[in-house]
Amino acid sequence: MSVVNLINSCETCTHRWKNFQHLTKEELNLVNENRYEATFKPGETIMKQGSPTSNALFMASGMAKTYIEGLNGKNFILSIALPGRLIMGPGSYVDSRHTYSVAAITAVQACFINFEIFRQLVRINGAFAESLIEDISAKSQLTLKRMVSLSQKKMHGRLADTLLYFSDVVFKNAEYEMILSRQELGEMTNMAKECVVRILKELEDSGVIYSDSSKIKILDREKLIRISEKG
Amino acid sequence: MSVVNLINSCETCTHRWKNFQHLTKEELNLVNENRYEATFKPGETIMKQGSPTSNALFMASGMAKTYIEGLNGKNFILSIALPGRLIMGPGSYVDSRHTYSVAAITAVQACFINFEIFRQLVRINGAFAESLIEDISAKSQLTLKRMVSLSQKKMHGRLADTLLYFSDVVFKNAEYEMILSRQELGEMTNMAKECVVRILKELEDSGVIYSDSSKIKILDREKLIRISEKG
DNA sequence: TCTGATAATTGATATATATCACCGGGAAAC
DNA sequence: GTTTCCCGGTGATATATATCAATTATCAGA
Numbered sequence: 001m002s003v004v005n006l007i008n009s010c011e012t013c014t015h016r017w018k019n020f021q022h023l024t025k026e027e028l029n030l031v032n033e034n035r036y037e038a039t040f041k042p043g044e045t046i047m048k049q050g051s052p053t054s055n056a057l058f059m060a061s062g063m064a065k066t067y068i069e070g071l072n073g074k075n076f077i078l079s080i081a082l083p084g085r086l087i088m089g090p091g092s093y094v095d096s097r098h099t100y101s102v103a104a105i106t107a108v109q110a111c112f113i114n115f116e117i118f119r120q121l122v123r124i125n126g127a128f129a130e131s132l133i134e135d136i137s138a139k140s141q142l143t144l145k146r147m148v149s150l151s152q153k154k155m156h157g158r159l160a161d162t163l164l165y166f167s168d169v170v171f172k173n174a175e176y177e178m179i180l181s182r183q184e185l186g187e188m189t190n191m192a193k194e195c196v197v198r199i200l201k202e203l204e205d206s207g208v209i210y211s212d213s214s215k216i217k218i219l220d221r222e223k224l225i226r227i228s229e230k231g
Numbered sequence: 232m233s234v235v236n237l238i239n240s241c242e243t244c245t246h247r248w249k250n251f252q253h254l255t256k257e258e259l260n261l262v263n264e265n266r267y268e269a270t271f272k273p274g275e276t277i278m279k280q281g282s283p284t285s286n287a288l289f290m291a292s293g294m295a296k297t298y299i300e301g302l303n304g305k306n307f308i309l310s311i312a313l314p315g316r317l318i319m320g321p322g323s324y325v326d327s328r329h330t331y332s333v334a335a336i337t338a339v340q341a342c343f344i345n346f347e348i349f350r351q352l353v354r355i356n357g358a359f360a361e362s363l364i365e366d367i368s369a370k371s372q373l374t375l376k377r378m379v380s381l382s383q384k385k386m387h388g389r390l391a392d393t394l395l396y397f398s399d400v401v402f403k404n405a406e407y408e409m410i411l412s413r414q415e416l417g418e419m420t421n422m423a424k425e426c427v428v429r430i431l432k433e434l435e436d437s438g439v440i441y442s443d444s445s446k447i448k449i450l451d452r453e454k455l456i457r458i459s460e461k462g
Numbered sequence: 463t464c465t466g467a468t469a470a471t472t473g474a475t476a477t478a479t480a481t482c483a484c485c486g487g488g489a490a491a492c
Numbered sequence: 493g494t495t496t497c498c499c500g501g502t503g504a505t506a507t508a509t510a511t512c513a514a515t516t517a518t519c520a521g522a
Contacts, residue, residue: 068375070382071383071384071462074383076379078375090367090368090371090375091372092368093361093365093369094365094369099372099375122357122360123360126355129353130350130353132364133324133353133360134325136364136368137321137324137325138324140370140374143371143374143375143378144299144374146378147374147378147381148301148307150381150382151301151307152421154508154509181468181469181470191510192510194471194511195509195510197472213469213470229302231302231303386479412498412500413499413500413501414499414500422479423479423481424500425501425502428501428502429502444499
């Protein structure tokens with residue numbers, strides 16, 4: 001992890017969190033003066049579950065995984081953290097501890113903003129507060145849907161969901177590099193890694209996807225969606 | 232459902248949501264003038280998943296279940312709604328649709344507050360906004376933990392969790408009336424109702440609980456906690 | 463270029479959990 | 493008062509999924 005401010009100011013930053021649009025020039029300045037940047041190499045831990053939440057995290061570039069360290073050291077991957085997004089678990093407003101860990105997958109450039117400043121802005125700027133509530137609510141709604149999907153869908157449906165997530169949300173492309181290992185794909189879909197391998201193969205055999213261990217290409221999107229919905 | 236205002240005013244209401252303490256007298260008055268009460272009989276639907284979120288709901292008395300209607304008409308019970316709590320899904324701030332349904336289990340007295348008024352108060356009162364964020368965050372954190380538990384624990388652990396939830400959160404007592412049917416317990420723990428029956432019996436045979444179909448008594452709390460943690 | 467170490471893959475097997483079929487009882491509906 | 497339907501309960505069986513064991517690929521150093 002190296003710490004040098006490469007970004008000149010929040011005002012001109014192209015990766016800025018869109019909710020900052022609700023801040024006044026002075027408020028944005030306050031943010032700018034209370035932030036620091038850091039870069040991380042693949043594999044490095046950016047935030048550690050259980051540690052104090054002294055900062056809100058924003059991704060400027062790269063990709064990371066957010067995950068909960070669960071029972072018997074078994075991880076549960078929540079999402080892929082992407083540039084422009086606020087990465088802040090609910091713990092910030094509950095017990096001042098990170099609810100989940102974040103680890104870099106690719107090289108990551110991140111921006112940490114002092115949480116007390118952030119909290120203060122929420123208190124004094126109603127529109128900003130509302131936009132934060134919208135952001136939190138959207139994540140919360142996704143989590144609820146995910147919980148139901150994980151509970152009610154079988155492996156094929158769960159894996160299809162995740163393949164579509166990468167295509168629609170992460171890469172916005174039908175073809176992409178699978179940046180997670182089979183093990184990690186399992187931690188995201190609640191499957192054993194062997195099952196991930198087998199079902200990927202099934203999907204390839206039936207012509208729904210093309211898969212070359214590190215590359216995924218969705219060939220029959222309609223069918224994949226049907227698999228996802230059927231459970 | 233019958234609609235008559237029995238509660239005189241928010242100011243003196245004993246079941247008032249604790250976050251309303253952050254409102255000024257005038258703001259609380261605004262709430263009071265934009266609410267209506269309703270009572271529900273057991274089984275009646277209080278909020279329907281997918282319908283527009285024109286109101287925030289508060290329970291004044293009674294108990295209800297909040298649940299998501301998932302795949303193939305299979306329900307997933309999220310929680311037991313209790314007096315004094317805000318019942319508002321993330322959908323209010325995302326797509327203006329209820330994310331989950333709510334149905335009365337016992338007789339329920341509920342208070343509906345105009346959502347536009349609620350939203351306005353969030354915008355103009357920073358402390359109130361912050362307390363709402365804390366409330367939402369606490370629920371969100373519970374959901375994340377629940378998702379991991381459901382994914383990583385086996386049936387015994389999941390059922391133990393739910394029995395402890397009723398004891399610690401809902402009734403605050405080691406002995407209680409099980410207000411959910413076996414079927415519903417299954418919808419809460421992601422188990423088939425037959426498995427709920429079998430494992431309850433196992434727990435009774437091993438002296439951890441006493442169970443008389445409608446009554447539950449936790450006899451060996453330590454052991455139940457161990458079962459919950461072991462998975 | 464070798465060489466551990468880690469990841470992907472495969473087949474065989476074990477286990478957890480769901481489903482099916484059925485019974486009896488009680489409460490609600492007609 | 494009968495009928496219907498849902499709930500609790502039980503045993504047998506089917507199925508999804510995890511685990512185990514072993515083999516091959518991949519890749520970053522030495």
